[in-house]
Structure formats: C-alpha cells, structure tokens
Amino acid sequence: MALIACGQFSATNDVLANLKICRSLAARAAAAGAKALFLPEASDYISSSPAEGLTLLPQSTTLFLPGLCLAASTHSLSIIAGIHAPSSSPDLVRNTLVYISTTGLVSHSYNKLHLFDITLPSLTLRESASTEAGSSITPPIATPFGRLGLQICFDLRFPETARALVNQGAEILAYPSAFTVPTGRAHWEVLLRARAVEGQCYVVAAAQGGRHNEKRVSWGGAMVVSPWGEVLGRCKEGEEAGEPEICLAEVDLGLVHRVRVECPLRRRTDVYAEL
Numbered sequence: 001m002a003l004i005a006c007g008q009f010s011a012t013n014d015v016l017a018n019l020k021i022c023r024s025l026a027a028r029a030a031a032a033g034a035k036a037l038f039l040p041e042a043s044d045y046i047s048s049s050p051a052e053g054l055t056l057l058p059q060s061t062t063l064f065l066p067g068l069c070l071a072a073s074t075h076s077l078s079i080i081a082g083i084h085a086p087s088s089s090p091d092l093v094r095n096t097l098v099y100i101s102t103t104g105l106v107s108h109s110y111n112k113l114h115l116f117d118i119t120l121p122s123l124t125l126r127e128s129a130s131t132e133a134g135s136s137i138t139p140p141i142a143t144p145f146g147r148l149g150l151q152i153c154f155d156l157r158f159p160e161t162a163r164a165l166v167n168q169g170a171e172i173l174a175y176p177s178a179f180t181v182p183t184g185r186a187h188w189e190v191l192l193r194a195r196a197v198e199g200q201c202y203v204v205a206a207a208q209g210g211r212h213n214e215k216r217v218s219w220g221g222a223m224v225v226s227p228w229g230e231v232l233g234r235c236k237e238g239e240e241a242g243e244p245e246i247c248l249a250e251v252d253l254g255l256v257h258r259v260r261v262e263c264p265l266r267r268r269t270d271v272y273a274e275l
C-alpha cells in the first residue's frame with residue numbers, strides 16, 4: 001500500500017508563480033505522507049498564444065523543471081508532471097510528461113501522442129499548430145507504488161494506448177490533463193472511470209482547474225479511480241475549481257490483482273487483433 005497525491009491548480013503564463021504553487025503542493029503531499037505527487041498537463045505554463053508559449057519554454061527547461069526536481073529530492077517524493085519541452089522544430093514544443101524519482105532526477109518521459117484539435121460551436125483549439133506529436137509509447141515504469149503507464153489529457157479518448165500499456169504490465173495509468181469546460185462536463189469522469197474499469201488498474205488524473213487567462217478556463221475535477229471504478233479522491237470541478245489543492249488515495253496493488261483474478265477479461269484475439 002502506498003499513499004499518493006493528485007494535484008490541481010490553474011497555471012498561468014507566470015512560470016515562477018506556477019513553480020511556487022507546485023512546490024507548495026509537493027510540501028502538502030509530503031506532509032500527508034504521500035510517496036508520489038501527480039501534477040497536471042502543462043504545469044509549467046498555460047500561455048495565451050503559441051508565440052507566447054515559445055517565449056516561455058526556456059524558463060520551463062532552466063527554472064521550472066530543476067525546481068520540481070529539487071522539490072522531489074527535498075521531500076523524497078516521486079513527482080509526475082506535465083510540462084512543455086523543446087521539439088525538433090524551433091516553432092513547436094512537445095507536450096511531455098516527466099517522471100522525477102525521489103532522488104530528484106528525471107528518469108522517464110513521454111510525449112503526448114494524440115493532439116487536441118477541435119472545432120465546437122463554443123470553442124476552437126488547435127494543439128497541432130504549436131506542438132509536435134510524440135511517436136512512441138513509453139513502456140510502464142517500475143515505481144515504488146506500482147508499474148505506471150504515462151498518458152496525457154486527450155490521450156484519454158483513445159482506449160488503444162491504455163490497453164497497450166496494460167498489456168505491457170501497467171497497474172496505474174496517469175492522465176494529467178487540462179480539459180476544457182464543455183468537454184470536461186460531458187466526458188471527463190466517465191472516460192477516466194471507463195479506463196480504470198477496462199484496464200482493471202488505478203487511474204490518476206491530475207488536472208488544471210479554473211481560469212488561466214481571459215480566453216481559457218479548465219474544468220478541473222482531478223481524481224484517483226480504483227481498479228473497480230470507484231472514485232477514491234477528487235478535487236473541485238467546474239465553477240468551484242480554482243484554488244490549488246490535492247486529493248489523496250491509497251494504491252493497493254493487491255486490489256489490482258484481485259479484480260483481474262475475479263473478473264478475467266479474456267480477449268477473443270482469434271476474432272480481433274491483439275494490441
């Protein structure tokens with residue numbers, strides 16, 4: 001059994017202010033006895049334009065990430081955080097999830113595979129205009145609290161990558177996110193719980209929640225879901241979201257095993273392809 005913390009706040013274009021919030025969440029998680037802190041997608045900054053994002057990127061690399069690493073080693077805490085990272089093009093960033101071990105080193109990372117390009121009546125977002133998509137799945141990481149699969153936000157809508165990670169041994173899936181308000185209200189909880197029930201694994205979804213700038217608001221509702229689909233802890237959602245917070249949950253790998261034994265999901269790979 002290991003206690004983990006799942007964080008929520010609203011990042012702005014002030015990288016140092018975002019770091020201060022993340023460091024305070026790390027202190028809270030450690031004081032509560034957590035072994036790991038999960039932070040949202042884009043914890044380093046939410047910009048109001050792709051051009052502004054590019055100007056903030058150096059501060060993410062030289063200030064935000066080293067600051068998080070220091071927090072991890074200071075508190076002997078694993079930190080799993082969404083950040084931006086340089087890409088192969090000077091005009092694009094990567095949307096990355098880093099795993100920082102308790103010694104304060106980035107040991108693993110994952111680049112978001114599925115980019116969020118939507119055109120709703122109320123909202124248009126084109127992540128592909130600013131972001132280079134990843135090109136591989138990071139195999140599950142052996143951590144002190146279980147084998148962890150890395151995904152990011154919009155990846156949540158693609159059960160194939162979750163299945164691939166579970167087939168590779170994942171016991172926990174991370175979905176750090178910055179869901180929009182209309183899609184969050186409609187889909188966030190049901191998708192997270194579905195991924196946990198289908199994968200028979202824990203799902204840990206740190207989230208941006210609240211207003212970032214005059215154009216952008218995130219739904220919030222960071223949560224930890226059990227392999228049986230129960231919500232074990234959750235942060236505020238919708239209008240209520242805004243203040244930095246954490247929710248806590250126990251990860252019991254015995255429960256992952258029990259659910260998989262009690263309800264075996266034997267696939268008909270004679271009929272459809274195995275992933």
Ligand SMILES: O=C(O)CNC(=O)[C@H](CS)NC(=O)CCC(=O)C(=O)O
Pocket residue numbers: 041042045046047095116125126127153154157178179180183184
């Ligand atoms: O670009 C950044 O700085 C941070 N990244 C994001 O906010 C990303 C891309 S715009 N958001 C999502 O993927 C939301 C997905 C979503 O809301 C859904 O699937 O419904």
